[in-house]
Amino acid sequence: LAKTTQPISMDSYEGQEVNITCSHNNIATNDYITWYQQFPSQGPRFIIQGYKTKVTNEVASLFIPADRKSSTLSLPRVSLSDTAVYYCLVGGENTGFQKLVFGTGTRLLVSP
Amino acid sequence: SQTIHQWPATLVQPVGSPLSLECTVEGTSNPNLYWYRQAAGRGLQLLFYSVGIGQISSEVPQNLSASRPQDRQFILSSKKLLLSDSGFYLCAWNQLQGANGELFFGEGSRLTVL
Numbered sequence: 001l002a003k004t005t006q007p008i009s010m011d012s013y014e015g016q017e018v019n020i021t022c023s024h025n026n027i028a029t030n031d032y033i034t035w036y037q038q039f040p041s042q043g044p045r046f047i048i049q050g051y052k053t054k055v056t057n058e059v060a061s062l063f064i065p066a067d068r069k070s071s072t073l074s075l076p077r078v079s080l081s082d083t084a085v086y087y088c089l090v091g092g093e094n095t096g097f098q099k100l101v102f103g104t105g106t107r108l109l110v111s112p
Numbered sequence: 113s114q115t116i117h118q119w120p121a122t123l124v125q126p127v128g129s130p131l132s133l134e135c136t137v138e139g140t141s142n143p144n145l146y147w148y149r150q151a152a153g154r155g156l157q158l159l160f161y162s163v164g165i166g167q168i169s170s171e172v173p174q175n176l177s178a179s180r181p182q183d184r185q186f187i188l189s190s191k192k193l194l195l196s197d198s199g200f201y202l203c204a205w206n207q208l209q210g211a212n213g214e215l216f217f218g219e220g221s222r223l224t225v226l
Contacts, residue, residue: 032212032213034212034213034214036215041200041220041222042217042219042220043202043204043217043218043219043220044156044215044217045217046214046215046216049212049214087155087156091213092213100158100213100215101158102148102155102156102157102158103155104154104155105155
């Protein structure tokens, strides 16, 4: 299973763009990259998923370079409510959606 | 729509006592089911996953066990709790075929072992 490495914590201010990078050097050919958000005392919630290049939805963008050994979650114009822990996971049907491993994640603190 | 529920939400148990956490999923069939544990300030640790009735895979050898008596029911148990079993337990489900593997989590069960 591909292991992921993320910064332990990040600080930002309201209205700024936040970029959280995840390293996954051993990503397999069929693996997807998925990001989750977790608030205290809640289960993680799916944010975005991608395989290559760029994916954008209503809350975030995901940038994946050609070698796929890293990915960057971009949160535009963060607000206080974006304070949470963000997890990067890699996996797929062939390599183990059923064994998705959450690392320690990145704790994002957004201040006024 | 699909829903997932787990209970109890909060539990305080003495060391050496038994444990039973239950999780049920509605609105889908043959889901993959998971139990995760999160210690205070830490990431999620995968404990068990199940791809079908009676099929349980354990990720961490310990005094916990899991069972899946029905398609959409997943139970986490222990015969004798340890202090180190304290934590936030999360049940989750997903589908593998034709899906992106998105995990859907329950509300969580906070266990304190004293």
